[in-house]
Amino acid sequence: MKGLWAWIxxxxxxxxxxLLLGTHFFVMHFVDPLAxxxxxxxxxxxxxxxxxxxxxxxxxVGLFHGLNGIRNIILDxxxxxxxxxxxxxSLIGIVAAGYGSTALLAFINTK
Amino acid sequence: MAMTQGERDxxxxxDLKPKYYRTGxxxxxxxxxxxxxxxxxxxxxxxxxxxxxxxxxKGFDAQMALLESRFFVIGEWLLFLxxxxxxxxxxxxxxxxxxxxxxxxxxxxxxxxLISAVxxxxxxxxxxxxxxxxxxxx
Numbered sequence: 001m002k003g004l005w006a007w008i009x010x011x012x013x014x015x016x017x018x019l020l021l022g023t024h025f026f027v028m029h030f031v032d033p034l035a036x037x038x039x040x041x042x043x044x045x046x047x048x049x050x051x052x053x054x055x056x057x058x059x060x061v062g063l064f065h066g067l068n069g070i071r072n073i074i075l076d077x078x079x080x081x082x083x084x085x086x087x088x089x090s091l092i093g094i095v096a097a098g099y100g101s102t103a104l105l106a107f108i109n110t111k
Numbered sequence: 112m113a114m115t116q117g118e119r120d121x122x123x124x125x126d127l128k129p130k131y132y133r134t135g136x137x138x139x140x141x142x143x144x145x146x147x148x149x150x151x152x153x154x155x156x157x158x159x160x161x162x163x164x165x166x167x168x169k170g171f172d173a174q175m176a177l178l179e180s181r182f183f184v185i186g187e188w189l190l191f192l193x194x195x196x197x198x199x200x201x202x203x204x205x206x207x208x209x210x211x212x213x214x215x216x217x218x219x220x221x222x223x224x225l226i227s228a229v230x231x232x233x234x235x236x237x238x239x240x241x242x243x244x245x246x247x248x249x
Contacts, residue, residue: 011208014201025194029187033237034244037175039168059157066150073143096157103161110167 006068013065020058039107046107059100067093138220142200145193152190181245188238195234196227 028037035041045051067089074085132140162174177183203223206212212219 011205014205018198018202021194022198025191029191029241030234030237033241036179039163039171042163042171043168062153066146066153069143069146070150073147092154096154099161099164100157102164103157106163106167110163 006071010065010068010072013061013068016057016061017065020054020061024054024058039110043107043110046104052104052108055104056101059104060097063093063097063100134217134220138200138223142197142204145197148193149190149197152193179245181242184238184242184245188235188242191234191238192231195230196223199223199227199230 046055071082071085071089075082078085129140159174159178160171163171166173200220200223203212203219207216207219
Protein backbone atom coordinates (compact mmCIF):
# COMPACT_ATOMS: atom_id res chain seq x y z
CA MET A 1 0.00 0.00 0.00
CA LYS A 2 2.86 2.35 0.86
CA GLY A 3 4.49 1.48 -2.43
CA LEU A 4 1.28 2.34 -4.28
CA TRP A 5 1.14 5.79 -2.69
CA ALA A 6 4.77 6.44 -3.61
CA TRP A 7 3.92 5.43 -7.19
CA ILE A 8 0.85 7.69 -7.30
CA UNK A 9 2.76 10.64 -5.81
CA UNK A 10 5.57 10.15 -8.33
CA UNK A 11 3.00 10.60 -11.15
CA UNK A 12 1.19 13.45 -9.41
CA UNK A 13 4.45 15.37 -8.85
CA UNK A 14 5.49 14.56 -12.43
CA UNK A 15 2.41 16.36 -13.81
CA UNK A 16 3.01 19.30 -11.45
CA UNK A 17 6.67 19.50 -12.50
CA UNK A 18 5.85 19.62 -16.20
CA LEU A 19 3.81 22.75 -15.41
CA LEU A 20 5.85 24.31 -12.58
CA LEU A 21 9.37 23.52 -13.80
CA GLY A 22 8.38 24.31 -17.38
CA THR A 23 7.19 27.76 -16.27
CA HIS A 24 10.23 28.30 -14.00
CA PHE A 25 12.69 27.42 -16.76
CA PHE A 26 10.84 29.54 -19.31
CA VAL A 27 10.73 32.58 -17.03
CA MET A 28 14.36 32.27 -15.89
CA HIS A 29 16.01 31.46 -19.22
CA PHE A 30 13.81 32.36 -22.17
CA VAL A 31 11.76 35.47 -21.34
CA ASP A 32 14.95 37.56 -21.12
CA PRO A 33 18.00 35.32 -21.44
CA LEU A 34 20.42 38.16 -20.72
CA ALA A 35 18.67 39.50 -17.60
CA UNK A 36 20.93 39.60 -14.58
CA UNK A 37 19.83 37.48 -11.65
CA UNK A 38 20.71 39.33 -8.46
CA UNK A 39 19.43 39.79 -4.93
CA UNK A 40 17.36 42.87 -5.80
CA UNK A 41 15.40 41.07 -8.52
CA UNK A 42 14.92 37.82 -6.58
CA UNK A 43 13.91 39.68 -3.44
CA UNK A 44 11.43 41.83 -5.37
CA UNK A 45 9.89 38.75 -7.01
CA UNK A 46 9.68 36.63 -3.86
CA UNK A 47 7.91 39.39 -1.97
CA UNK A 48 4.89 38.67 -4.17
CA UNK A 49 2.97 35.73 -2.75
CA UNK A 50 2.58 34.16 -6.19
CA UNK A 51 6.36 33.75 -6.60
CA UNK A 52 6.78 32.67 -2.99
CA UNK A 53 4.12 29.95 -3.15
CA UNK A 54 5.32 28.90 -6.61
CA UNK A 55 8.97 28.53 -5.55
CA UNK A 56 8.10 26.84 -2.25
CA UNK A 57 5.96 24.35 -4.15
CA UNK A 58 8.69 23.75 -6.70
CA UNK A 59 11.19 23.09 -3.90
CA UNK A 60 8.97 20.50 -2.21
CA VAL A 61 7.62 18.84 -5.36
CA GLY A 62 11.05 18.73 -7.06
CA LEU A 63 12.76 17.22 -4.04
CA PHE A 64 10.09 14.56 -3.62
CA HIS A 65 10.13 13.57 -7.30
CA GLY A 66 13.93 13.54 -7.59
CA LEU A 67 14.69 11.70 -4.36
CA ASN A 68 11.83 9.20 -4.79
CA GLY A 69 13.16 8.60 -8.31
CA ILE A 70 16.55 7.71 -6.83
CA ARG A 71 14.74 5.41 -4.40
CA ASN A 72 13.05 3.71 -7.38
CA ILE A 73 16.45 3.07 -8.96
CA ILE A 74 17.77 1.61 -5.70
CA LEU A 75 14.65 -0.60 -5.43
CA ASP A 76 15.30 -1.91 -8.96
CA UNK A 77 18.96 -2.74 -8.52
CA UNK A 78 19.39 -3.36 -4.78
CA UNK A 79 15.89 -4.17 -3.44
CA UNK A 80 17.26 -5.16 -0.01
CA UNK A 81 18.63 -1.65 0.51
CA UNK A 82 15.25 -0.10 -0.32
CA UNK A 83 14.05 0.48 3.23
CA UNK A 84 17.29 2.05 4.48
CA UNK A 85 17.54 4.13 1.31
CA UNK A 86 13.98 5.35 1.90
CA UNK A 87 14.86 6.66 5.36
CA UNK A 88 18.17 8.22 4.26
CA UNK A 89 16.55 9.90 1.23
CA SER A 90 13.64 11.17 3.36
CA LEU A 91 16.14 12.71 5.74
CA ILE A 92 18.03 14.35 2.85
CA GLY A 93 14.71 15.64 1.51
CA ILE A 94 13.57 17.12 4.82
CA VAL A 95 16.95 18.79 5.46
CA ALA A 96 17.15 20.15 1.89
CA ALA A 97 13.55 21.45 1.98
CA GLY A 98 14.14 23.06 5.37
CA TYR A 99 17.42 24.66 4.33
CA GLY A 100 15.95 25.80 1.01
CA SER A 101 13.00 27.41 2.85
CA THR A 102 15.40 29.49 4.96
CA ALA A 103 16.68 31.00 1.68
CA LEU A 104 13.17 31.78 0.40
CA LEU A 105 12.42 33.53 3.72
CA ALA A 106 15.77 35.35 3.65
CA PHE A 107 14.82 37.02 0.36
CA ILE A 108 11.81 38.51 2.11
CA ASN A 109 13.51 39.44 5.38
CA THR A 110 17.06 40.47 4.41
CA LYS A 111 17.41 44.21 3.88
CA MET B 112 21.19 -17.21 -32.53
CA ALA B 113 19.99 -20.74 -32.04
CA MET B 114 17.92 -20.39 -28.92
CA THR B 115 14.52 -21.57 -27.91
CA GLN B 116 11.90 -18.98 -27.00
CA GLY B 117 12.36 -19.72 -23.31
CA GLU B 118 16.11 -19.15 -23.38
CA ARG B 119 15.71 -15.89 -25.21
CA ASP B 120 13.23 -14.61 -22.62
CA UNK B 121 15.72 -15.35 -19.84
CA UNK B 122 18.44 -13.43 -21.66
CA UNK B 123 16.23 -10.40 -22.39
CA UNK B 124 15.15 -10.00 -18.78
CA UNK B 125 18.28 -11.13 -16.94
CA ASP B 126 21.10 -9.61 -18.94
CA LEU B 127 21.66 -5.95 -18.23
CA LYS B 128 24.66 -5.56 -20.55
CA PRO B 129 24.19 -2.58 -22.90
CA LYS B 130 25.12 -4.97 -25.74
CA TYR B 131 21.58 -6.38 -25.51
CA TYR B 132 19.78 -3.04 -25.12
CA ARG B 133 17.16 -2.04 -27.64
CA THR B 134 15.06 1.12 -27.95
CA GLY B 135 13.04 0.56 -24.78
CA UNK B 136 16.09 -0.14 -22.65
CA UNK B 137 17.93 2.92 -23.96
CA UNK B 138 14.94 5.15 -23.18
CA UNK B 139 14.87 3.60 -19.69
CA UNK B 140 18.58 4.32 -19.21
CA UNK B 141 18.27 7.87 -20.60
CA UNK B 142 15.28 8.59 -18.36
CA UNK B 143 17.15 7.46 -15.26
CA UNK B 144 20.49 9.07 -16.08
CA UNK B 145 18.76 12.39 -16.83
CA UNK B 146 16.66 12.04 -13.67
CA UNK B 147 19.68 11.49 -11.43
CA UNK B 148 21.51 14.38 -13.11
CA UNK B 149 18.56 16.75 -12.59
CA UNK B 150 18.24 15.67 -8.93
CA UNK B 151 21.95 16.29 -8.28
CA UNK B 152 21.53 19.68 -9.95
CA UNK B 153 18.55 20.44 -7.68
CA UNK B 154 20.65 19.79 -4.57
CA UNK B 155 23.41 22.01 -5.99
CA UNK B 156 20.81 24.65 -6.91
CA UNK B 157 19.52 24.70 -3.31
CA UNK B 158 23.11 25.13 -2.05
CA UNK B 159 23.76 27.99 -4.47
CA UNK B 160 20.48 29.82 -3.70
CA UNK B 161 20.97 29.46 0.07
CA UNK B 162 24.15 31.56 -0.32
CA UNK B 163 21.75 34.37 0.66
CA UNK B 164 21.50 32.90 4.17
CA UNK B 165 25.28 32.57 4.47
CA UNK B 166 26.42 35.89 3.00
CA UNK B 167 23.29 38.03 2.73
CA UNK B 168 22.56 40.09 -0.39
CA LYS B 169 26.28 40.50 -1.15
CA GLY B 170 26.96 36.80 -0.77
CA PHE B 171 24.09 35.97 -3.13
CA ASP B 172 25.23 38.48 -5.77
CA ALA B 173 28.81 37.14 -5.57
CA GLN B 174 27.48 33.60 -6.03
CA MET B 175 25.34 34.63 -9.03
CA ALA B 176 28.29 36.48 -10.61
CA LEU B 177 30.28 33.25 -10.36
CA LEU B 178 27.52 31.34 -12.17
CA GLU B 179 27.46 33.75 -15.13
CA SER B 180 30.60 32.27 -16.70
CA ARG B 181 30.48 30.36 -19.98
CA PHE B 182 31.28 27.15 -18.13
CA PHE B 183 27.99 27.39 -16.22
CA VAL B 184 26.02 28.52 -19.28
CA ILE B 185 27.05 25.21 -20.88
CA GLY B 186 25.99 23.50 -17.65
CA GLU B 187 22.57 25.19 -17.83
CA TRP B 188 22.24 24.12 -21.44
CA LEU B 189 23.02 20.49 -20.55
CA LEU B 190 20.43 20.78 -17.76
CA PHE B 191 17.95 22.04 -20.38
CA LEU B 192 18.65 18.95 -22.54
CA UNK B 193 18.09 16.64 -19.57
CA UNK B 194 14.87 18.37 -18.45
CA UNK B 195 13.42 18.48 -21.99
CA UNK B 196 13.96 14.78 -22.60
CA UNK B 197 12.98 13.66 -19.09
CA UNK B 198 9.80 15.76 -19.07
CA UNK B 199 8.54 14.75 -22.50
CA UNK B 200 9.52 11.09 -22.06
CA UNK B 201 7.80 11.24 -18.65
CA UNK B 202 4.56 12.29 -20.35
CA UNK B 203 4.92 9.22 -22.60
CA UNK B 204 5.44 6.94 -19.58
CA UNK B 205 2.35 8.33 -17.84
CA UNK B 206 0.25 7.88 -20.98
CA UNK B 207 1.45 4.26 -21.16
CA UNK B 208 0.54 3.88 -17.46
CA UNK B 209 -2.99 4.99 -18.36
CA UNK B 210 -3.04 2.33 -21.06
CA UNK B 211 -2.56 4.68 -24.00
CA UNK B 212 -0.22 3.48 -26.77
CA UNK B 213 1.14 0.53 -24.81
CA UNK B 214 1.44 -1.45 -28.03
CA UNK B 215 3.12 1.43 -29.84
CA UNK B 216 5.90 2.15 -27.35
CA UNK B 217 8.68 2.22 -29.89
CA UNK B 218 7.09 4.77 -32.22
CA UNK B 219 5.94 6.72 -29.13
CA UNK B 220 9.58 6.88 -28.00
CA UNK B 221 10.72 8.24 -31.38
CA UNK B 222 7.92 10.80 -31.24
CA UNK B 223 9.26 11.86 -27.83
CA UNK B 224 12.75 12.01 -29.30
CA LEU B 225 11.55 14.23 -32.14
CA ILE B 226 9.56 16.61 -29.90
CA SER B 227 12.55 16.89 -27.51
CA ALA B 228 14.85 17.60 -30.45
CA VAL B 229 12.62 20.42 -31.73
CA UNK B 230 12.31 21.92 -28.23
CA UNK B 231 16.08 21.65 -27.72
CA UNK B 232 16.85 23.37 -31.03
CA UNK B 233 14.43 26.22 -30.20
CA UNK B 234 15.72 26.62 -26.63
CA UNK B 235 19.36 26.41 -27.68
CA UNK B 236 18.92 29.72 -29.52
CA UNK B 237 18.45 31.49 -26.16
CA UNK B 238 21.38 29.71 -24.56
CA UNK B 239 23.66 30.59 -27.46
CA UNK B 240 22.64 34.25 -27.03
CA UNK B 241 23.68 34.06 -23.40
CA UNK B 242 26.87 32.16 -24.22
CA UNK B 243 27.94 34.71 -26.84
CA UNK B 244 27.07 37.70 -24.64
CA UNK B 245 29.63 36.68 -22.00
CA UNK B 246 31.48 38.49 -20.49
CA UNK B 247 28.67 40.88 -19.71
CA UNK B 248 29.18 44.58 -19.36
CA UNK B 249 27.69 45.32 -15.98
